Amino acid sequence: MSKENIKTIVQLVLMNETGDSYYRMRWPARDLAFQAPNWRVINLDAQAKERFTWGEAADLLILYQSNDIDLLPLIEKRRRLGKKTLVEYNDNFYDVQAWSPVAEAWQSPLLWQRYERIMKISDGIIVTGEGLRDVLSSHISQRYYIIENHLPKVPDSYESLQQKKTPYISIGWGGSLGHMADFLSIVPVIKAVLAEIPGTKLHVMGNETIPSLLEFPKEKLVFKPWGSVEEYFHFWEEIHIGIAPLLDTPYNRCRSDIKAVEMSAMGVLPLLSNAIPYKNFLEQTDL
Numbered sequence: 001m002s003k004e005n006i007k008t009i010v011q012l013v014l015m016n017e018t019g020d021s022y023y024r025m026r027w028p029a030r031d032l033a034f035q036a037p038n039w040r041v042i043n044l045d046a047q048a049k050e051r052f053t054w055g056e057a058a059d060l061l062i063l064y065q066s067n068d069i070d071l072l073p074l075i076e077k078r079r080r081l082g083k084k085t086l087v088e089y090n091d092n093f094y095d096v097q098a099w100s101p102v103a104e105a106w107q108s109p110l111l112w113q114r115y116e117r118i119m120k121i122s123d124g125i126i127v128t129g130e131g132l133r134d135v136l137s138s139h140i141s142q143r144y145y146i147i148e149n150h151l152p153k154v155p156d157s158y159e160s161l162q163q164k165k166t167p168y169i170s171i172g173w174g175g176s177l178g179h180m181a182d183f184l185s186i187v188p189v190i191k192a193v194l195a196e197i198p199g200t201k202l203h204v205m206g207n208e209t210i211p212s213l214l215e216f217p218k219e220k221l222v223f224k225p226w227g228s229v230e231e232y233f234h235f236w237e238e239i240h241i242g243i244a245p246l247l248d249t250p251y252n253r254c255r256s257d258i259k260a261v262e263m264s265a266m267g268v269l270p271l272l273s274n275a276i277p278y279k280n281f282l283e284q285t286d287l
Contacts, residue, residue: 007039010058012046012066022229023258024090024128025064027152061085063122067114075121086145087118088126092135092254100178100251116140128256131276135254149258151265161267164237169197170222172239172268174205174232175259180213182252186245187214194220205235236266246273257281 009032013025029041044054046066055061055074063071066087075085093115096106105111116139119125124143127133133144155161171190173183194200194216204210205224214221224235236242242263246252255277263270270287272278281287 005038007059008057009039009041009060009062010054011041011043011062011064012048012051012055012068012071013043013064015043015045017228019229019258020065020090022152023149024088027150028147030152031150056081059083062126063087063118065089065091066118067111069114069117072117072121075118079121079123084123085121086124086126087122088147089115089119089136090128090132090256092132092251094135094139095250095254097178097181097249097251099181101176102178129254129277130279132254135250149256149261151261155265155267158267161237165240165267166201166238168199168201170201170203170238170240172203172205172236172242172263173244174235176226177207180207180210182245182247183243184213185247186243190243191216203235203239205232233262233266236263236268239263239266239268241271242268243271244273244278246275246277248275253277 009029011025011029014021026043029043032039033041042054042058044051046064046068051071052074055071056077061075061078061083063085064087078085091106093106093112096103100106119136119140119142122142124145125136125140126145126147127136128149129146133146137144171193175183190202194202201220201222202214202216203222203224204214206226208225211221211223224231242259244259244263246255253276257277257280260270260272260278260281264285272282272287274282
């Protein structure tokens with residue numbers, strides 16, 4: 001293939017160990033490059049000084065959760081050159097929950113204005129689901145594209161996954177501090193289940209303060225500190241039943257179905273709240 005036929009996508013991304021970095025940035029870029037050999041995808045750190053020259057040269061530029069208003073002149077120049085710029089936002093920053101680690105920063109109207117200026121000048125907005133699309137579209141009139149989460153590889157067979165499960169019935173939950181209120185809301189039910197079914201244990205992966213909050217008997221709780229994405233997948237390998245509760249809040253209604261996707265791909269039966277983020281997953285799987 002000649003170099004003249006190759007098109008370039010530049011993504012300004014956050015290269016860290018968060019789920020968003022992998023699910024929304026790295027893995028989709030890799031899969032797109034495999035599926036469309038005439039496109040090459042370059043992931044560039046969102047704060048790199050080269051973002052202006054590389055962003056101008058790209059055939060398609062994608063920004064993620066950006067509030068970098070220094071890019072506004074670049075987006076305008078790209079439009080004059082007939083080049084498209086897409087932006088992705090994957091959280092309801094208008095109604096962030098008070099217990100979230102980013103609550104203080106996201107409650108700033110000045111930050112909202114920066115997000116909105118970038119969204120308005122772009123050629124389209126990528127979101128993770130219907131809930132977030134509906135919220136953002138009530139503020140910004142723009143083209144919206146829903147790109148659902150996907151895994152980096154085809155899951156192993158169900159039979160092989162079941163061979164890795166614990167010999168006892170294991171119930172699992174894994175998440176960040178932003179999900180703690182959701183998890184704690186269902187803890188009384190979990191305690192009742194563990195007391196009712198002998199040998200059942202709760203497996204938890206997350207912040208190191210969690211065991212002290214739960215007050216479970218040591219023999220009933222298996223705790224693993226938060227780690228890398230690979231460690232997170234390994235955590236689910238031995239779990240039978242996974243829980244993904246969501247309180248009915250404006251922020252949660254804009255989340256994605258990623259926890260359901262993760263659990264089911266590891267042969268885990270997901271128990272989900274009847275919430276907007278899980279609507280399509282529940283309908284498609286008949287769970």
